[in-house]
Amino acid sequence: MTDTAGAVAEARSRPRQRTILAQFVLLALIWGSSFLFVAVGLTGLSPVQVVLGRLVSGAIALALICAIGRRRLPRSPAVWGHLFVVGLLLCVFPFLLFAWAQQGISSGLASIYNATTPLMTVLVSLVALRAERPTRAGILGLIVGFCGVLIVLGPWNGLGGGDAWAQAACLGATACYGTAFVYLRRFVAPRGLDAIPVATVQVGLGAAVMLLLAPFIAMTPVRVSPAVVLAILALGALGTGVAYVWNTNIVAAWGATNASTVTYLTPVVGVALGVLVLSETVTWNEPVGAVVVILGIAVAQGRLRRRRSSSPQA
Structure with a gap:
């Protein structure tokens, strides 16, 4: 009976696992293609307008998901204050x-620079979360990861041009991500709030901020085309809306560590x-640096150590 019950449970779990795997692949495709969508959006919109469209469409998508799933938004003013910061x-x-x-x-x-987010999270955690003491693996991973960042940056090509400022802006963005994740973890x-309503509030508040600022910073001329509209909708509704639901499902099924891969x-x-x-075009140092960054993330998260300890002994 026990073997039969186990076989039935395993058979029932297979479709679920296939669904989660499909969502994992789609999540990687959507988040990986976000930068393509931004590039397409910039052909007709300013950077501020791209972000405005992204957040508004993302907030609408998440609000619909909450309404369909009958998820309740948090009521505490303190929670809304924290989510405003997030x-x-x-x-x-x-x-x-x-x-x-x-x-x-x-x-x-x-x-590639977006992939430094876990390293920034580790760095901010070491500074802001006293309970999380620095480990050898964490410090080594940071060192390796930021060596990868330097390889991507390519200082031998000179750092005086506009590209250097653009790359610094990307690192500033991932530093914001790292700070936000630590803030979420702490406050x-x-x-124990439901993840989807939390995402709905934080994206909605972000959209509200952009709508309030739009009359002052987003009034430049636009060149709307079907490609631009589709890119913004994909950024918001998929990349900031549906993808978050997929991510929540993956974390629930596989755990946060596996989901973060x-x-x-x-x-x-x-x-x-x-x-x-x-x-x-891609220069040699960009993929090489990306590999080093990913290696640093793996070291910082202790993945290599766990794999060695779980490998069969001769």
């Missing part, structure tokens, strides 16, 4: 920085789409 750090500031940066660098290079996660795939997708769709 909305600025996780949406408004980094989205603006990446959009501005992509006027000077390729979408593929921006996606929001302990409250999507970070390893997004720069691959971003670079490939930049080359194939936008005919962008």
Whole structure:
């Protein structure tokens, strides 16, 4: 009976696992292609307008998901205050920085810099979370990862041009991401709130900020085309809306550590789409640096140590 019950349970779990795997692949594709969508959006809109469209469409998508799923938004004013900070750090500031940066660098290079987010998170955690003491693996991973950043930056090519500022803006964006994740962990996660309403509020507040600022900073002329509209809708409704639901499902099924490996795939997708769709060029140091960054992330997260300890002994 026990074997039969186990076999039935395993058979039932297979479709679920296939669904989660499909969502994982789609998540990597959507988040990896976000930089392509930004590049397309910039052909007709300013960076501020791209971010405005992204956040508004993302907020609408998440609000619909909440309404369909009958998810209740948090009511505490303190929670809304914390989520306002998160909305600025996780949406408004980094989205603006990446959009501005992509006027000077390729979408593929921006996606590579986005992969430094886990390293920035580790760095901010070491400073802001006293309970998380620095480990040898964490410090070594940071060193290796930032060596990878230097390789991508290519200081031997000179750092006096606009591209250097654009690359610095990308690092500023990932620093915002890292700070936001630590802020979430410290002030929001302990409250045990449902992830999708939390995302709806933080993206909605970010959209509200952009709508309030739009009359002052987003009034430049636009050149709307079907490609631009589709790119903005994909950025918002998919990349900021549906993709978050997929990410929540993956974390629930596989755990946060395994779910975070999507970070390893997004720069691959971003670079490939930049080359194939936008005919962008890639210099040798960009993929090499990306590999070193990913190695640093793996070391900082202790993945290599766990794999060695779990390998069969001779």
